[in-house]
Every structure is written in structure tokens, then in C-alpha cells.
Amino acid sequence: MKTVSYFSYGAPDVLRLVQRPTPKPRAEQVQVRVHASAVTTADWRLRASAFPGGLWILGRMMFGLVRPRNPVLGMTFAGEVTEVGSEVDQYKVGQKVYGFCGGGGHAEYLTIHEGRALAPMPDDLDYSAAAAVPFGGLCALVFLRDVIKLRKGQKILVIGATGGVGAYATQIAKAMGGHVTAVCGGTSEELAKELGADEFINYRRTDALNGKQLYDVVFDCVGASSFDKAKKALRKRGLYVPLNFGVREIWQVLTNKNIQGQRIKIHVNSVKASDLQALNRMIAEGELRPVVDRVYDMIDVFEAHSRVQTRHARGTVVLSLA
Template sequence: MPVQSQFQSRPATMTVATARRYGGPEVLALETMPVPSPAPGEVLVRIHASTVTTGDWRLRGAAYPKGLRLVGRLVSGLFRPRHVVPGVTFSGTVVATGEGAARFAVGEPVFGGANSGGHAEYIVVPETGAIAAKPMSLTHAQAAALPFGAATADHFLRHLGQVRGGERVLITGASGAVGHAGIQIAKALGAHVTALTSPGNIDFVGGLGAEEVIDYTRQDVAEAGARFDVVFDTIGHLDFGRARGLLRRGGRYLTTEGGWREGRQMLVPWRRHGHVLRFGISEPDATQLLRLAEMAEAGKLAPAIERSFPLAEIARAHEAVETRRRRGVIALDMRPSSGDQPNLAAA
């Protein structure tokens, strides 16, 4: 079966963002590259929106957590980025399918995650990979936020933390891309949520469903007492030593900022109170994305977009992410040009 395409005349080139060396946002540039063709079992997606994530910032600047810098460089490229085109999320429309690819139809809105290539006008991905039909209830920018922020929160809370109904969960960095999704996912799991955030975000996180909000500028969360079953630290605000004082017997401390120290601590049996430390890497797959899409359609999960930048302003988007002070997600708007088919431009 030959490639099926929505193009009357397929564009030869596309605009992409590139990072050919490590450094600050200034290393990002726009370049022109050929539009890829889908191989057998692949789909070509015209990207409408992507996001700039904490992972994108870390990969661009080789800004890895303490103790993991050498390992990070070995993975992402010792002297320069291994993947020239950054971007780990996308949402858009299938415009071509390779031979044998039948999971998605040409013209179908989809979203997904990839190791790289999301900050481009087009991306080719395996149809069996981390890709799913876009929830109709979400915009493309919101759908693009699911494979990173929401998928990370889902992995930590559902899998690593095994949060159950009636448990009490504390989430730090509660207004960020992972944190604000974590509030909604913990609520969907039936937990009582306490959010730790700054004064300007109290109403925001409360509106997402947090039953209690702690302003970290006015109260030291370490004084809250041992009343949580799970502490989910999304920004490295707490270490395990401080977090243990907040945990009930058998409580779990989850951190997205794990390094060598946390790895060593995981090996220590904290038998006295049964406390557990867990961290890891979230790698979304189609099953998880389908679950998140179902939550979105059920009204239980809606990513908040703080601001959307055009691809030409990707450096500014990285600067916004690097502050680590945001309300929701920073998105990239890569709507199709007027040269594409009209229905590809639907938001």
C-alpha cells in the first residue's frame, strides 16, 4: 500500500527549531529542513502545537540534576546535543501514512510524545508509538501538554506512588506543568490534595481541586506535621530528610529531581515508619495517553496554558520555562501556513 497523503502537492521543506550546541536560550535557531516522508508503519503529522518543557530546558542547557550531569551528557550528547531538533510533545493532524499504517486516518487530529522533533512544523512517528487520538474537549496546545506534564504526574502518582482513594497527598510546585496536572490526577484517584505554591497561585490551584493550599512564603511546610500518605515534590523543594517528617507510617516520597543521593537513599530500608522514596523517568506510551485522553473527555483533566509563543519566539518560551515560576504550561503555536489544506489549520 503506497503512502496516503492529504497534500495535493507536498511541501518540500519545513521550519524547525534547532539547538546545535549546549547553552542558554540564545543557542536556539530556526532552520529549514526537508519535510520527512513516513516509512512503513509510520504517520506524518502536521504539528499545530507543542510545548516547551523542563526536559527541553535541561537538554538544551545540559542542566541536569546534581550528580547526574555526566550521565545526562552521555545520554543526550557528550559535546553537543545528539538530537538537533528539540521538542518532546506535539499535537496536530495526520497528513500522510506509510505503507501498512492503519491505526490513524489521514485528516485525524492526534497528539503524542517523542524523543525529539516536536519543535518543527512536521514530525514522523511510528503509529504504534506514544500517539493517540486528540481529545475533542481540548485545544491542540492543551493536548500537547498531556505527554509531558500530565503523563509525568500520572506515572508518579498512579504507578510509583500508588495513590488510593482517601489518601492525603501533598504536591509541591503545584502550579507548574507537572504540579497542576498532579492536582487533577490525584483528585481523580480519590485523594485529598494539599498544594504548596506561591501567593499569586493560591486561587489557581484551589480552582483545580486542592482542598488545602499552603503559601510557602508564609508557612514552612516542614511544620505541617506527619499527616500525608504521599509527598509529590515536582521541583526539588524538599529532600527526603525533610519530607519524612511530613509522612504518615508507610508514606511515600516521590521526586522528579532524583539524583545519586536519592538513589542511595532508596537502598536504605526505613523500617521504623516504613517510609519509601521513589523517583524515575516517565516515558509515555499509547496506553497511558489514551487514559489521559479519557480523563480529559470526562472533564477530569484540563491542562492550563499560561502562554503560547510562536515558533519564531522559542527562545522566549525557554526563558519562561527556565524561571520555574509559571501557572501551567508554556506552549508553542505552530499553526499551518496558508499554503496547506484549509482543514489542517483548524485549531
């Protein structure tokens, strides 16, 4: 099978199209013929060893000190079940599925345990649209529901509101009853409002954290702010949640003991099949839709990674493996 692999860290040109053995499913696994896979900020950071905020050495220890430990990138996938293990009872051959695999999605085939973040593909989605959902959708859902615990009527500022995570955060925050102010570039205003944003701030013209408007939550999906700056825009007991964090934010969490003042939370979310099913329900009810920036052929993976690395993609960049 063809895969997108990398054997050293660096720019997009370290990526290679490599033939690798097609994996066979174990007893509790399914084999999936992958038709599409997202190219995410996680893929970019792993490929470039661009771990944020002083966490470079920790990242290298986790993912490969000298060279990548897992050479095939790809956090998400959408495809068709082509083989099932002897103990699989939830899926059958020919079924369309999608999910979060955490690596290995940029390959024509992958195997995944049936109990992991795997779900039937929503009926109305094609493969590219389905592959665009799990990374940003699962992240936004877990952060808003479990970390932020957004309540109806709360004012939330979403920084990077039309990006790979932000496009889903905007929709989910609105579905949860939040009053959403979207921060992104001026060309994204129409999209932000289509996704449900109540207000829009063009960061090129206005500093959203200047203190003129106060929010219950500042959710930074792109790493474009800091806790010190966000404090000016937060109400008393307001919450700042950065998706990207480093040593500075870890230290601020440990030392932020003023329970009457603004708070900061950081989190690394897990992924579950039940949360993917929750996204399925939101899609079926019209509360959530995939946002695809561009679809690239497998041969154009360099361009796909370069697009993600600009940090200006609107929605999710998708790689077609069909």
C-alpha cells in the first residue's frame, strides 16, 4: 500500500510516498481502506518537530528523539471496512466508517480496534467531509463540554474561529447556547457568521483583548494570545483556555491561586467513540457541519502541509487517498 511517511524532522519536503505492507487486522480490529485523511496542525508539528512553548525535548522523547518513531502521519480517516477480526461484532465489511486513529491515517489502509474512536460515517457526508470532522470536532467538543463547561448565555471569545479546531468550536459553542464572538481574518467574516458567530472581530484591525468587551471565556484555538493579555478581556472569575500551551502556561496554572480572579486551564483531550457518536448526532440535527478548506491528492502532500503550516486554512485541509 502507498503511505505518506517521514524519516527525519523538517520542512514538508521530508515527506515521502512509500510502499509499506498492508496491515492485517487482529481479533478485535477492523481493516479500513482509507479514502481521505485530514492534514492537521498535529501532523505539521510532528513532521517539523515544532512542539510549542519549550516542550521540544518532551515532544522528542515522546515521538522519537533522533528520528520519528511512527513514520506514517495522519490523525483522522474516513473509508470503508475491508476486513474484520474474528471477535469484531460492531462493524462489517463494506461499511463506511470514520474516526480518529492518532497516526497512520495517511495510508491506503489502516487497522484500528473497534472500541477506539471509530463510528459509522454520517449518511450525508462524503469521505473528504467526514475526514475533516474528528480532529477539530472532538477537540472542540471535549474542551467546551468538559474543560470550559460552557453554559447557556455565557459570552465566549473564540480566537481562530474558522480554523481546523475553531470552525467546530464556533458551531458547538453556539449549539450549547453560548454567545459567540469570532476572531479571525477579515476574509473569514462570512464563514464565521455562517457557522453561528454572533459577533465578529477582524484581528488585523482590532485587538480583541483590549478590554472594551468582557467575556466569560476566552478560548484560543491557534496560540495567538497569552493569559496576561486575556485577563483584560475576561470578567471576574472568567476563564482563559489555550489550546496550545507550553512551560509558561503550565507554570501559570500551578501558580494561579487567586480564586476570585481570572483563571487559566490547560488540557490534553482523549478521544472516545461515544464523543464521535455525539458529533454524529449534532451533524444529523443540523447543529454541526464539516468545514473543508481544500482537498489535495496524495501526490500533493507537500502543498497540503505547507497550507496547514501557514495557519490560515479555513476549516480542515484534507488529503485524498482514493
